[in-house]
Amino acid sequence: MRMYDIILKKRQGQELTAGEIKFFVDGYTGGNIPDYQAAALLMAIYFRGLSAGETAELTMAMCDSGERADLSAIPGIKVDKHSTGGVGDKATLVLVPMVAAAGVPVAKMSGRGLGHTGGTVDKLEAIPGFRVVMEPAAFINQVRRVGAAVVAQTGYLAPADKLLYALRDVTATVDSIPLIASSVMSKKIAAGADAIVLDVKVGSGAFMRGVEEAFNLARSMVEIGNRAGRRTVALITAMDQPLGYAVGNALEVAEAISTLKGHGPEDLLEICLELGAMMLLLAGKAGDVAEGRDKLVKLLESGRALEKFEEIVSAQSGDSRVTKEEGLLPAAKIKAEVVAPLAGYIQAIQAERIGRAAMLLGAGRERKESQIDLSAGLVLHKKVGEMVNAGEPLAVLHTNTQERLAEVINIVTSAYTIGNLKPEPRPLVYGTVPENI
Amino acid sequence: MRMYDIILKKRQGQELTAGEIKFFVDGYTGGNIPDYQAAALLMAIYFRGLSAGETAELTMAMCDSGERADLSAIPGIKVDKHSTGGVGDKATLVLVPMVAAAGVPVAKMSGRGLGHTGGTVDKLEAIPGFRVVMEPAAFINQVRRVGAAVVAQTGYLAPADKLLYALRDVTATVDSIPLIASSVMSKKIAAGADAIVLDVKVGSGAFMRGVEEAFNLARSMVEIGNRAGRRTVALITAMDQPLGYAVGNALEVAEAISTLKGHGPEDLLEICLELGAMMLLLAGKAGDVAEGRDKLVKLLESGRALEKFEEIVSAQSGDSRVTKEEGLLPAAKIKAEVVAPLAGYIQAIQAERIGRAAMLLGAGRERKESQIDLSAGLVLHKKVGEMVNAGEPLAVLHTNTQERLAEVINIVTSAYTIGNLKPEPRPLVYGTVPENI
Numbered sequence: 001m002r003m004y005d006i007i008l009k010k011r012q013g014q015e016l017t018a019g020e021i022k023f024f025v026d027g028y029t030g031g032n033i034p035d036y037q038a039a040a041l042l043m044a045i046y047f048r049g050l051s052a053g054e055t056a057e058l059t060m061a062m063c064d065s066g067e068r069a070d071l072s073a074i075p076g077i078k079v080d081k082h083s084t085g086g087v088g089d090k091a092t093l094v095l096v097p098m099v100a101a102a103g104v105p106v107a108k109m110s111g112r113g114l115g116h117t118g119g120t121v122d123k124l125e126a127i128p129g130f131r132v133v134m135e136p137a138a139f140i141n142q143v144r145r146v147g148a149a150v151v152a153q154t155g156y157l158a159p160a161d162k163l164l165y166a167l168r169d170v171t172a173t174v175d176s177i178p179l180i181a182s183s184v185m186s187k188k189i190a191a192g193a194d195a196i197v198l199d200v201k202v203g204s205g206a207f208m209r210g211v212e213e214a215f216n217l218a219r220s221m222v223e224i225g226n227r228a229g230r231r232t233v234a235l236i237t238a239m240d241q242p243l244g245y246a247v248g249n250a251l252e253v254a255e256a257i258s259t260l261k262g263h264g265p266e267d268l269l270e271i272c273l274e275l276g277a278m279m280l281l282l283a284g285k286a287g288d289v290a291e292g293r294d295k296l297v298k299l300l301e302s303g304r305a306l307e308k309f310e311e312i313v314s315a316q317s318g319d320s321r322v323t324k325e326e327g328l329l330p331a332a333k334i335k336a337e338v339v340a341p342l343a344g345y346i347q348a349i350q351a352e353r354i355g356r357a358a359m360l361l362g363a364g365r366e367r368k369e370s371q372i373d374l375s376a377g378l379v380l381h382k383k384v385g386e387m388v389n390a391g392e393p394l395a396v397l398h399t400n401t402q403e404r405l406a407e408v409i410n411i412v413t414s415a416y417t418i419g420n421l422k423p424e425p426r427p428l429v430y431g432t433v434p435e436n437i
Numbered sequence: 438m439r440m441y442d443i444i445l446k447k448r449q450g451q452e453l454t455a456g457e458i459k460f461f462v463d464g465y466t467g468g469n470i471p472d473y474q475a476a477a478l479l480m481a482i483y484f485r486g487l488s489a490g491e492t493a494e495l496t497m498a499m500c501d502s503g504e505r506a507d508l509s510a511i512p513g514i515k516v517d518k519h520s521t522g523g524v525g526d527k528a529t530l531v532l533v534p535m536v537a538a539a540g541v542p543v544a545k546m547s548g549r550g551l552g553h554t555g556g557t558v559d560k561l562e563a564i565p566g567f568r569v570v571m572e573p574a575a576f577i578n579q580v581r582r583v584g585a586a587v588v589a590q591t592g593y594l595a596p597a598d599k600l601l602y603a604l605r606d607v608t609a610t611v612d613s614i615p616l617i618a619s620s621v622m623s624k625k626i627a628a629g630a631d632a633i634v635l636d637v638k639v640g641s642g643a644f645m646r647g648v649e650e651a652f653n654l655a656r657s658m659v660e661i662g663n664r665a666g667r668r669t670v671a672l673i674t675a676m677d678q679p680l681g682y683a684v685g686n687a688l689e690v691a692e693a694i695s696t697l698k699g700h701g702p703e704d705l706l707e708i709c710l711e712l713g714a715m716m717l718l719l720a721g722k723a724g725d726v727a728e729g730r731d732k733l734v735k736l737l738e739s740g741r742a743l744e745k746f747e748e749i750v751s752a753q754s755g756d757s758r759v760t761k762e763e764g765l766l767p768a769a770k771i772k773a774e775v776v777a778p779l780a781g782y783i784q785a786i787q788a789e790r791i792g793r794a795a796m797l798l799g800a801g802r803e804r805k806e807s808q809i810d811l812s813a814g815l816v817l818h819k820k821v822g823e824m825v826n827a828g829e830p831l832a833v834l835h836t837n838t839q840e841r842l843a844e845v846i847n848i849v850t851s852a853y854t855i856g857n858l859k860p861e862p863r864p865l866v867y868g869t870v871p872e873n874i
Contacts, residue, residue, distance in 0.1 A: 008609040011483065035473035040608035043480035046448065171477035172445040 003027065003037045011044040018057045025061035029160040035167060042164070042173040050178035055220055056227040058178070062186035063228075065160035069107070069136070069192035074143050076105045077283040080193035081275060082184060084217070085117040087205040087355035088242035092120045092150070093256035094264070094272045095279070097309035100148035101299045102276075104283040107143045109153040109191050113364050113372070117205075117355060118249065121152045126250035126329055126374040130318030146315045147308065157190040175207065181220035185228070195231040195282035197275055198222070202430065203240030205351020211236065211430055218433040226435065231282050236430040237271055241349035241384050244268040248363035248377010248398060250329040257323050260306040267383075270428055273297070278432075330375035332361075332398035338378075338409050340388040344418040349384060353415035354395075357408045361399040373400055378412065385423055440464065440474045448481040455494045462498035466597040472604060479601070479610040487615035492657055493664040495615070499623035500665075502597035506544070506573070506629035511580050513542045514720040517630035518712060519621060521654070522554040524642040524792035525679035529557045529587070530693035531701070531709045532716070534745035537585035538736045539713075541720040544580045546590040546628050550801050550809070553642070553792030555686065558589045563687035563766055563811040567755030583752045584745065594627040612644065618657035622665070632668040632719035634712055635659070639867065640677030642788020648673065648867055655870040663872065668719050673867040674708055678786040678821050681705040685800035685814010685835060687766040694760050697743040704820075707865055710734070715869075767812035769835035775815075775846050777825040781855040786821060790852035791832075794845045798836040810837055815849065822860055 001023045010016060016024075024041065027033035050058065071078050079099070083089055096106050110132075113119035121132045132152040134142070142149040155162060161183050168174045188196050198221055201207075202214035218234035225232025244265040246255040258264045259272065277292030286292035299305045310320040322328045358364055362373030381393045388394065395412050399405065438460045447453060453461075461478065464470035487495065508515050516536070520526055533543050547569075550556035558569045569589040571579070579586040592599055598620050605611045625633050635658055638644075639651035655671035662669025681702040683692040695701045696709065714729030723729035736742045747757040759765045795801055799810030818830045825831065832849050836842065 004607060004609055011480070011609050035471070036476035036604060037608055039473035039476040040480045040610065043448070043477045043484075044609075047480075047484040167473060170441060171474055172441055172448050172481075173477065 003033050007037060007041045007044060010041060010048055013048045015051055016054055021054060021057040022061045025058065025065060025160050029065045029163060038164070038167055039171045039173075042168055042171060042179070045179060046173050046176045052220070052223050055178040055182050056224050059182040059185045059189065059224045060228065062158050062160040062164070062182060063190045066158050066190060067156045068190045069109070069157065071107050071140065071192040073140050074105050074107060076103070077195060078105050078107055078193040079195045079197060079279045079283045080106075080108065080188055080191060081197045081199065081279060082188055083199040084184070084201050084207055086201040086239035086243060087117060087351040087358070088244050088247040088252065089118070089201070089239075090123060090244065090246070090252040090256045091199065091268065091272050091275060093123060093253065094259045094268070095276050096148050096150055097260065097312055098272065098296055098299060098305040099276050099279045100146070100312070101304045101308040102280055102285050102295055103147070104279055104285055105143050106148040107139065107193065108148065108150045109157070110150055111153050114368065115355075115359065115364065115366075118247075118252065118364060120150060122372060122374070123249045123252050124150060124318075126253050127313055127318040127322050128328055130313060131316050134316070142315050146311050148312055149316065150312070153187065158186040161186045177213070177217050177220055180207065181217055181224060185221055185224040189228050189230060193230070196225055197278045197282065198232065198234035199271070199275055200234050200236045201239035202236055203238050203351060205242065205355055206239035215431070215433065222433045222435065231435055233278050233282065233435055234433040235274060235278065236433070238426065238428050238430065239351055240426065242351050242354050242380060243271060245380045245383070246377065247354055247358045247380070248361070249372070249374040250331070251377045251379055251398060253322070254326055254329060257306075257309070260300065260309050262300050267428055274429055332373070332375040332400050334399050334402065334405070336397045336399070336405055336409065337393045338395045338397065338412045339391050340394050340416070340418060341390065341413060342418055343388060343390045344420055345422045346382050346384050346386050346388060347417040347419045347423050349380070350415040353411050354378070354380070357397075357411045357415070360404045360408050360411070361397055362401065376400065385425060388418065440470050444474060444478045444481060447478060447485055450485045452488055453491055458491060458494040459498045462495065462502060462597050466502045466600060475601070475604055476608045476610075479605055479608060479616070482616060483610050483613045489657070489660050492615040492619050493661050496619040496622045496626065496661045497665065499595045499597040499601070499619060500627045503595050503627065504593045505627045506546070506594065508544050508577065508629040510577050511542050511544060513540070514632060515542050515544055515630040516632045516634060516716045516720045517543075517545065517625055517628060518634045518636065518716060519625055520636040521621070521638050521644060523638040523676035523680060524553060524788040524795070525681050525684045525689065526555070526638070527560060527681065527683070527689040527693045528636065528705065528709050528712060530560060530690065531696045531705070532713050533585050533587055534697065534749055535709065535733055535736055535742040536713050536716045537583070537749070538741045538745040539717055539722050539732050540584070541716055541722055542580050543585040544576065544630065545585065545587045546594070547587055548590050551805065553789050553796055553801065555684075555689065555801060557587060559809060559811070560686045560689050561587060561755075563690050564750055564755040564759050565765055567750060568753050571753070579752050583748050585749050586753065587749070590624065595623040598623045614650070614654050614657055617644070618654055618661060622658055622661040626665050626667060630667070633662055634715045634719065635669065635671035636708070636712055637671050637673045638676035639673055640675050640788060642679065642792055643676035652868070652870065659870045659872065668872055670715050670719065670872055671870040672711060672715065673870070675863060675865050675867065676788055677863065679788050679791050679817060680708065682817045682820070683814065684791055684795040684817070685798070686809070686811045687768070688814040688816055688835060690759070690766060691763055694743075694746070697737065697746050699737050704865055711866055769810070769812040769837050771836050771839065771842070773834045773836070773842055773846065774830045775832045775834065775849045776828050777831050777853070777855060778827065778850060779855055780825060780827045781857055782859045783819050783821050783823050783825060784854040784856045784860050786817070787852040790848050791815070791817070794834075794848045794852070797841045797845050797848070798834055799838065813837065822862060825855065
């Protein structure tokens with residue numbers, strides 16, 4: 001088998017065999033296929049696409065390039081959740097304790113943030129003492145004992161994906177649906193859960209800008225899950241404005257805690273109930289979505305979800321008093337208002353610009369090696385559909401450096417569209433891709 | 438400027454600026470842009486194409502990556518000729534002395550053969566003593582003195598093309614019309630002639646399999662020539678069967694000599710007269726194609742073309758007696774007949790298979806570093822439209838090794854299609870792309 005023939009075949013639009021895909025993934029991971037041939041194949045895949053079968057084979061080949069987490073020591077149906085990434089998306093912080101309180105074991109491996117989107121692991125590190133690196137045995141033990149754990153994803157899962165992603169990142173081949181789907185699913189399958197709930201974000205702050213494209217990605221990932229024998233469901237949800245009001249690590253932890261206390265933002269709560277109900281359904285802890293939502297609402301009202309959050313924080317060496325004393329979270333020295341230049345209704349908030357503003361304030365990484373400021377970020381005061389007067393605050397910036405403040409104020413101002421008419425409400429959940437498509 | 442943005446822009450189907458193309462070519466040649474980014478761009482170009490303007494900019498950037506031959510010391514209008522490559526194409530061996538005898542100075546740089554196609558430089562080396570490597574000053578002097586010289590093309594012309602071609606060769610991005618056109622023309626422009634006649638081959642033995650595709654390539658190259666200020670004309674000619682009867686270096690030299698003596702194969706003579714007349718026209722030595730053809734026919738009949746061939750051979754240290762004593766050319770020890778399995782008319786001869794057969798007999802290179810046997814090859818006894826009886830020879834193989842003889846006999850037999858009906862004659866010249874398209 002020759003890599004040249006594999007590139008040519010895909011370039012001509014033909015379907016690659018499982019053997020050819022494995023030859024490529026193993027050869028590239030093993031250093032026997034050079035970067036330039038892999039880059040040519042990735043670009044050919046960008047243009048020609050991959051069939052459902054090829055996408056599944058690519059996923060499994062990448063998954064098989066490393067170890068798989070063994071969660072068999074944890075009793076019950078383990079359910080994982082993955083979001084394709086958005087601005088202000090702290091749903092995992094709420095979901096993990098909430099569904100764990102409902103009896104669903106959650107062994108969660110999460111990533112760090114890059115560019116305009118944040119990462120769960122960074123957010124948790126805003127809690128004093130919280131440890132995100134754990135030995136596999138300790139991780140399993142915590143899930144058995146507490147019902148949930150959240151750790152940083154390590155390189156031993158799907159190393160081929162790590163290598164290929166780095167190559168895609170420098171060859172303009174990231175935004176291909178089969179390549180995104182196989183990248184996500186190779187890690188999810190290697191992470192070992194029995195069932196997976198996917199939150200595919202669509203809108204100005206997401207990788208997927210169009211609803212149809214988001215459904216295609218969701219279908220592709222669900223199909224991979226099915227072929228790999230994992231019950232998989234995807235929700236397609238809005239990311240046309242940030243989720244909730246807070247963007248930035250410590251600020252988002254505070255908002256997640258408010259939500260667990262029952263007074264979080266409406267949109268964040270709704271997303272958490274929808275995703276959480278689906279997780280309960282797949283874990284066999286609810287007969288339908290409505291029953292799942294009821295259970296979760298009760299766990300929020302009774303304080304059981306908040307208690308579970310505190311248990312997880314304590315188990316991972318964090319200071320669980322953060323739920324009572326907000327002052328324990330790192331706080332930025334400088335607070336600056338961004339005010340409305342004119343009166344009217346908020347028509348739209350460009351989520352990507354808000355994410356970029358938070359990154360420039362210190363909350364995110366411009367490059368993989370950048371240091372982040374856990375206290376930095378911003379809190380929106382107005383969201384789409386709300387009324388604002390001229391001079392009234394649109395958002396408050398939190399930062400420790402004046403350096404790029406003027407630039408950031410401009411970015412945030414330009415992220416808002418203000419007009420005379422109250423905009424039509426837009427859906428928060430566009431739809432679901434069920435298990436058997 | 439970032440290479441990433443250039444890849445993305447082309448991937449999205451946008452037109453690159455002259456600055457972006459130059460940044461890529463200079464960066465790649467200088468080792469500042471990695472192979473994998475160049476490979477991704479080449480594949481994106483394969484799918485998205487290049488506009489006429491982009492193709493011309495790419496050509497000039499590759500041309501400017503090295504030196505240009507300076508032919509200004511040679512008086513008159515220098516005309517170059519290039520064939521896109523075929524099987525049995527020894528036209529240059531006939532054309533160079535013929536048009537030089539008509540007073541057109543020809544400073545020709547030629548390539549070596551690779552795969553199923555031969556190279557003029559290899560063929561000339563079959564003449565005992567013939568030297569194809571020459572200092573630039575000696576080369577210019579010979580053209581001034583004798584009227585023509587043929588040397589091996591060196592790496593100092595368009596080094597960017599050399600590097601990019603090597604990358605295309607391993608990433609399945611060779612057969613892209615703008616990439617082929619810019620590759621050919623960057624070398625032709627750097628080679629310094631005032632005018633260029635292109636022979637674009639189409640058919641089973643050529644890179645271009647379809648007539649439309651061949652016209653597109655021809656138009657692209659003519660347009661580049663025009664933009665670079667070189668008078669450029671292209672002929673689209675048939676390569677659906679080998680040109681002439683001989684395939685292999687010494688065998689083709691013998692056939693070229695026969696043609697210069699006035700008894701060469703009809704198709705080879707016709708191609709040489711058409712291309713040669715066009716060269717005379719561009720050089721101002723003929724008012725139209727008919728006048729050019731008349732002049733050339735007279736030079737063949739008078740023996741002046743053959744004399745010019747002998748002068749060139751002598752000037753390049755070759756033994757000019759080869760025109761009189763065929764025994765001076767290297768001859769193979771083994772001669773084997775391939776006979777017709779049934780009687781009928783020859784319907785078609787798959788030229789690529791004949792080229793491959795010659796290569797396996799030793800006449801060509803499977804890889805760049807392969808050694809070739811100048812005496813090896815084959816001579817067809819029957820061409821399309823001729824009648825054959827069962828058991829009568831279709832071709833005679835010339836080789837020094839029995840090793841792959843059985844395989845080659847099968848390949849040659851399978852290259853022939855024999856049927857009951859006399860096939861309709863097919864055109865030898867499909868058309869011309871004139872200077873001003």
